[in-house]
Amino acid sequence: MNLGQRFYLREVVAGVALTAGHFFRNMGKHIAHALGRKDARGAVTIQYPEERRPYSPRLRTLHRLVRREDGSPRCVACMMCETVCPARCIYIVATEHPNPEIEKMPERFDIDLGKCVFCGYCVEACPEDAIRMDTGILEFSSYSRLGMIYTKETLLALEPATADGKPTSPVPIPATRTV
């Protein structure tokens, strides 16, 4: 530090000048924008949640279970996702499928999103392409741990997001949610 810097005063003034410069420039642009100059844009704050940044198509969002044509899950309860899951948040109970060609299906398929780390290994491991993380839904929350458990029925009802990542299904509310 040289002598000038050690006095601080000059640095404080320089800092205030920088902040003030930005402030007045932005204010001018905002006023111009409000008065109809559409090409003038101020600071780039996105007004979430009214305004949203487009999501990347490869973003991992809330899981969904893919359906067959008859609406039953494509999942065959092979337990690959349950086995590979590092957070151990998937709970599958298998049962006999009425069609011996399919043979096996999940009786229960719960994901505890309170534990999920969104690593996407379940999607990678699935041999049937039965689980995907493409709903675009990120805003799920709950006041209780039980409310974070999403069941097979909830996950089956979800639809994929649009190309720019906008969710097409409403944020699901688990039936077990208490508050």
Next chain:
Amino acid sequence: MPKLTIDGKEIEVEAGTNLIEAARRLGIEVPHYCYHPGLSIAGQCRLCMVDIEKAPRPTIACNTTAGDGMVVHTDTERVRDTRRSIMEFHLINHPLDCPVCDQAGECWLQIYYMKHGLYDPRMVDEKVHKPKAVPLGPHVMLDAERCILCSRCVRFCDEITGTGELGIFHRGDHSEIGLFPGRDLENNYSANVVDICPVGALTDRDFRFQVRVWYLDTTKSICTGCARGCNVDVHVNRRRPHHAEGRRVARLKPRFNAEVNAWWLCDIGRYHFDFVDAATRLTAPVRRNPGGPADVTWDEAVAGVADALRRYPPEQVAVLASPQMANEDLIALRRVLETRGIREVAFDVPPTALAKDDDFLLRADRTPNRRGATLIGLGGDAGGLMAAARSGRIKCLWVFHHDLLAAGWPAAEVSRALGRIETVIFTGTNANATSERAHWVLPAAAWVEREGTFTNFEGRVQRFRTALEPLGQALPEWELLGRVLVGLGGTAAGRRAEHWFRELTGAVDAFAGMSYQSLGDLGRLVAGATASGLPTPPGQRASAHA
């Protein structure tokens, strides 16, 4: 004895040994499906091809007996090529539905495919479709598409059980395993075909879809279904408690012991583990007052039981031990009895229906340790004890495991006798009508939740090991008896089952010189016992083919 060289290593084997067994002794694995050491040689799968010097082409190892001076190569380029072609052939019509197949994870088709597979299939035609999920009997489910027609199951039913329910029907790629018309696979050894099936064609209906095999842990144990004491592996699921409705024991699989059960296990023994995870399990010590039952701590229960044993004079106390108890428990019980001088002791309660030996492994005596209880000297027939109870001479009765109200005595008579006893103590794994009448209930750990030894009908002492933690507060009987012994002023032999076994070897001559180490995995005969060995399978007796 022929001396041969396999992959450059020399070995001398008995005449008549085939090349797969000779190689196994050198630690060299020759892949195979249809060959099973307990069955005849079929030569169906053609996978066990090896190169023998001076032979023009690869030869199957299972049907080639070792010859003197033979030079065998199991890993030449030509052998690997042959295996790859044969694997490709086996997989032409295989559905590759590993995700839904219960065998996945312990499937030899998967294992050998990873080792010897041709990863780029050349078949373009539609696969042949065959029946799926066909129940063959009470325990076995068939998926004909997955079958590679090794014929092990057919040979098992012909050569071991001699019942001959299964056959291979149709021709060419339409060949499939099936039942002869009007037959069901319902012999008492039916589930063994699931064990020997190298692929997922035959699966266990009881185990089907319950747990994936990679979640299971294996522990060496002994079957408690009858007095033979077949060696088994207990498979338990401790990692995914939401599977199989929370049942921890998933299945029993036979473990090879040439002297007892070889590779086999009967269905009665195999499915004799339901009680371990049943809702009737006792999980906490209970004191039953006139006001109703109340859970108590172990300290209170042990003090209460010791107090009851001390309060009554020894001739008013009777103990009904059980042949379900391990040797360690029985010696601990004997020490308790000796401390108080109790004489009225028996273990043999008449069953309601007399069971019979079957024609192979299953014994009429459906308890694992009657021989041990006899050797340790805990009396025998409980008839005299019951008569004494009816006469009102017995004031305190300690019952282990038995349900007296479901025994071969008239229930009303037993009920009256129990009513005249002031203090009934019950120790067992599961609640029953007798435990409902007991004033003290002490929960015992099931055999898979602890370690110990059983003595089978011929006097073979065999170890079983701990596969699970005890349910609730249940304790092994040797432990709770040791605590009661301390409560009576005695000293317990130790805090491990092994300490009690050492106590036993010092106290009972028949067990002298034994230790857990010397028992090993296959057990040891008590002094003076003669081994009867494995019975001849029904399918191999002269009368079977007459």
